[in-house]
Amino acid sequence: MGSVRWAFRCGSWTPGRSDWLFAARCIQREEKDRIGQFVFAKDAKSAMVSSESDLAWSFNLSHQGDYAVLAAEQGRQVGVDIMKTAMPGCSSVLEFFRIMTRQFTAHEWSAIQSAGSEHQQLAAFYRHWALKESFIKAIGTGLGFNLQRVEFHLPSEPLTQDRVLHQTKMHLDEEEEEDWVFEESLLDADHHVAVALGPADNTCPAPRPPSLLPPTTFTVLSFRELIDSASPLTDEDPTYWDSFKMKAEAPQRQKDTHTST
Numbered sequence: 001m002g003s004v005r006w007a008f009r010c011g012s013w014t015p016g017r018s019d020w021l022f023a024a025r026c027i028q029r030e031e032k033d034r035i036g037q038f039v040f041a042k043d044a045k046s047a048m049v050s051s052e053s054d055l056a057w058s059f060n061l062s063h064q065g066d067y068a069v070l071a072a073e074q075g076r077q078v079g080v081d082i083m084k085t086a087m088p089g090c091s092s093v094l095e096f097f098r099i100m101t102r103q104f105t106a107h108e109w110s111a112i113q114s115a116g117s118e119h120q121q122l123a124a125f126y127r128h129w130a131l132k133e134s135f136i137k138a139i140g141t142g143l144g145f146n147l148q149r150v151e152f153h154l155p156s157e158p159l160t161q162d163r164v165l166h167q168t169k170m171h172l173d174e175e176e177e178e179d180w181v182f183e184e185s186l187l188d189a190d191h192h193v194a195v196a197l198g199p200a201d202n203t204c205p206a207p208r209p210p211s212l213l214p215p216t217t218f219t220v221l222s223f224r225e226l227i228d229s230a231s232p233l234t235d236e237d238p239t240y241w242d243s244f245k246m247k248a249e250a251p252q253r254q255k256d257t258h259t260s261t
C-alpha cells in the first residue's frame with residue numbers, strides 16, 4: 001500500500017508568464033475556465049495547484065492559508081484538511097467561539113479552552129476543526145453531517161513541527177472508532193494539517209491494520225516538482241496570462257492582516 005503527502009506553498013508562489021500558461025495547458029478546459037473566473041490571484045493559484053495534483057489513487061485536497069495539500073492513499077478512504085491559525089476577521093475570539101459552539105462537543109471545547117493563551121486556544125480550535133473536516137471529507141459528506149456525532153480525543157503529547165502524531169482517537173456516536181487513524185502535522189507554526197484514514201477496503205490484499213501504518217510526513221514541493229509529470233492537454237492561451245496578471249492578490253482586508261502579523 002502506498003501513501004503520498006504533498007504540500008505546496010501557494011501563498012508565496014508568484015508564477016511568471018510561462019509557468020502560469022504551462023500550468024493552464026495541463027488541466028481540463030472546465031477547470032481552466034473555473035479558475036479563470038476567480039477574482040483574486042491567491043484563489044486562482046491555490047485552485048490551479050490543486051488541479052495539477054491529480055493522481056489515480058484515492059485522494060483528497062485542501063487549500064487554506066498559505067498552502068495547498070494533497071493526501072493520496074491506496075486501499076483506504078482518505079480525507080485531508082489544512083487550517084491556518086488566524087485571528088477571526090470581525091469579532092473577538094470569545095465571540096467567535098460562541099458562534100461556533102455547535103461545531104464541537106463539550107469535551108472538545110474543554111480541550112480548546114484549556115489550551116492556554118488566546119492564540120493557543122485558537123490553534124487548538126483549528127486543530128480540532130482540521131480533524132473534523134478531514135473525517136467529513138474522507139466519508140465524502142458535506143454540510144448534512146451532524147458534527148456533534150464526532151468527537152476527538154487528543155493525546156497528551158504536544159503537536160510539534162518535526163513529526164507526525166497519529167495517536168488522536170475519534171469517537172463516533174460515543175463509541176471509539178478503532179479502524180480510523182488520524183495523522184496530524186504542522187507545516188509551520190500556524191498551519192495544522194489532519195489526514196483521516198479509513199478502514200482498509202476489500203480491494204487491497206492482506207491490509208495491515210491502520211494503527212501499524214507508519215505515519216507519512218508532508219513533502220513541500222516546488223512548482224517544478226509539482227509540474228514535473230504533468231502533460232499538456234491544450235495549446236498555450238496567452239490571454240489567460242493577461243487576465244491573471246490583472247488580478248489583485250487578495251481582498252484588501254486579508255492583505256492588511258497578512259502584513260500586520
Ligand SMILES: CC(C)(COP(=O)(O)OP(=O)(O)OC[C@H]1O[C@@H](n2cnc3c(N)ncnc32)[C@H](O)[C@@H]1OP(=O)(O)O)[C@@H](O)C(=O)NCCC(=O)NCCS
Pocket residue numbers: 047050060061062063064080081082103128129132133136137138139140141142143144147
Ligand atoms: C465541502 C467541504 C468538505 C470543503 O472543505 P473546505 O474546508 O471548504 O475546503 P478545502 O480546501 O479543505 O477542500 C476543498 C476540496 O475538497 C474537495 N471536496 C469538496 N467537497 C468535498 C466533499 N464533500 N468531500 C470530500 N472532498 C470534497 C474538493 O477537491 C475541493 O477542492 P476545490 O475547492 O478546488 O474543488 C466543507 O466546506 C464542508 O462542507 N464542510 C461541512 C462540515 C462543517 O461545517 N465543518 C466545520 C468543521 S468543525
